[in-house]
Amino acid sequence: MGSKFISTGEAAKKLGVSDQTILNWIDAGKLKAERTIGGHYRLNIDQFRTSEDQDAAFDSYFDRMHRKDSLLHSSRTLPA
Numbered sequence: 001m002g003s004k005f006i007s008t009g010e011a012a013k014k015l016g017v018s019d020q021t022i023l024n025w026i027d028a029g030k031l032k033a034e035r036t037i038g039g040h041y042r043l044n045i046d047q048f049r050t051s052e053d054q055d056a057a058f059d060s061y062f063d064r065m066h067r068k069d070s071l072l073h074s075s076r077t078l079p080a
Contacts, residue, residue: 005034005042014048014055 006014008022011031015022025031026041033041 004045006045008033008041008043011043011048014058016058 008019008026012019012022022031022043023041026033026043031043032047033043036042
Protein backbone atom coordinates (compact mmCIF):
# COMPACT_ATOMS: atom_id res chain seq x y z
CA MET A 1 0.00 0.00 0.00
CA GLY A 2 1.35 3.46 -0.91
CA SER A 3 1.96 6.24 1.54
CA LYS A 4 -0.64 8.93 2.03
CA PHE A 5 0.43 12.56 1.80
CA ILE A 6 -1.31 15.62 3.22
CA SER A 7 -1.06 19.35 2.55
CA THR A 8 0.51 21.86 4.91
CA GLY A 9 -2.99 23.08 5.80
CA GLU A 10 -4.11 19.57 6.72
CA ALA A 11 -0.95 19.09 8.79
CA ALA A 12 -1.55 22.41 10.56
CA LYS A 13 -5.11 21.41 11.42
CA LYS A 14 -3.96 18.00 12.61
CA LEU A 15 -1.35 19.55 14.92
CA GLY A 16 -3.39 22.58 15.99
CA VAL A 17 -0.89 25.13 14.65
CA SER A 18 -0.83 27.68 11.83
CA ASP A 19 0.11 26.92 8.23
CA GLN A 20 3.12 29.21 8.68
CA THR A 21 4.32 27.14 11.65
CA ILE A 22 4.27 24.04 9.45
CA LEU A 23 6.29 25.86 6.79
CA ASN A 24 8.76 27.04 9.44
CA TRP A 25 9.13 23.48 10.75
CA ILE A 26 9.74 22.20 7.21
CA ASP A 27 12.40 24.89 6.65
CA ALA A 28 14.02 24.01 10.01
CA GLY A 29 14.05 20.29 9.12
CA LYS A 30 11.63 19.37 11.93
CA LEU A 31 9.15 17.96 9.40
CA LYS A 32 9.94 16.12 6.19
CA ALA A 33 8.07 17.23 3.09
CA GLU A 34 8.15 16.79 -0.65
CA ARG A 35 7.28 19.42 -3.22
CA THR A 36 4.68 18.90 -5.90
CA ILE A 37 5.28 19.94 -9.50
CA GLY A 38 3.33 23.11 -8.65
CA GLY A 39 5.71 23.89 -5.76
CA HIS A 40 3.39 22.99 -2.88
CA TYR A 41 4.58 20.91 0.03
CA ARG A 42 3.13 17.48 0.82
CA LEU A 43 3.90 15.68 4.05
CA ASN A 44 3.84 11.94 4.55
CA ILE A 45 1.08 11.24 7.04
CA ASP A 46 3.14 8.47 8.65
CA GLN A 47 5.22 11.08 10.50
CA PHE A 48 2.19 12.09 12.58
CA ARG A 49 1.10 10.01 15.54
CA THR A 50 -2.64 10.62 15.64
CA SER A 51 -5.13 8.15 14.23
CA GLU A 52 -8.08 9.01 12.03
CA ASP A 53 -10.38 8.37 15.02
CA GLN A 54 -8.39 10.87 17.08
CA ASP A 55 -8.59 13.37 14.23
CA ALA A 56 -12.37 12.95 14.04
CA ALA A 57 -12.70 13.50 17.80
CA PHE A 58 -10.45 16.58 17.57
CA ASP A 59 -12.51 18.00 14.67
CA SER A 60 -15.74 17.34 16.56
CA TYR A 61 -14.42 19.10 19.66
CA PHE A 62 -13.34 22.19 17.73
CA ASP A 63 -16.63 22.29 15.82
CA ARG A 64 -18.50 22.32 19.14
CA MET A 65 -16.22 25.04 20.54
CA HIS A 66 -16.65 27.13 17.39
CA ARG A 67 -20.45 26.85 17.61
CA LYS A 68 -20.40 27.88 21.30
CA ASP A 69 -18.08 30.80 20.52
CA SER A 70 -20.29 31.90 17.62
CA LEU A 71 -23.38 31.79 19.82
CA LEU A 72 -21.62 33.77 22.53
CA HIS A 73 -20.52 36.49 20.12
CA SER A 74 -23.87 36.67 18.32
CA SER A 75 -25.73 37.26 21.59
CA ARG A 76 -23.59 40.25 22.58
CA THR A 77 -25.02 43.68 22.00
CA LEU A 78 -22.87 46.66 21.22
CA PRO A 79 -23.28 49.83 23.26
CA ALA A 80 -25.13 52.64 21.48
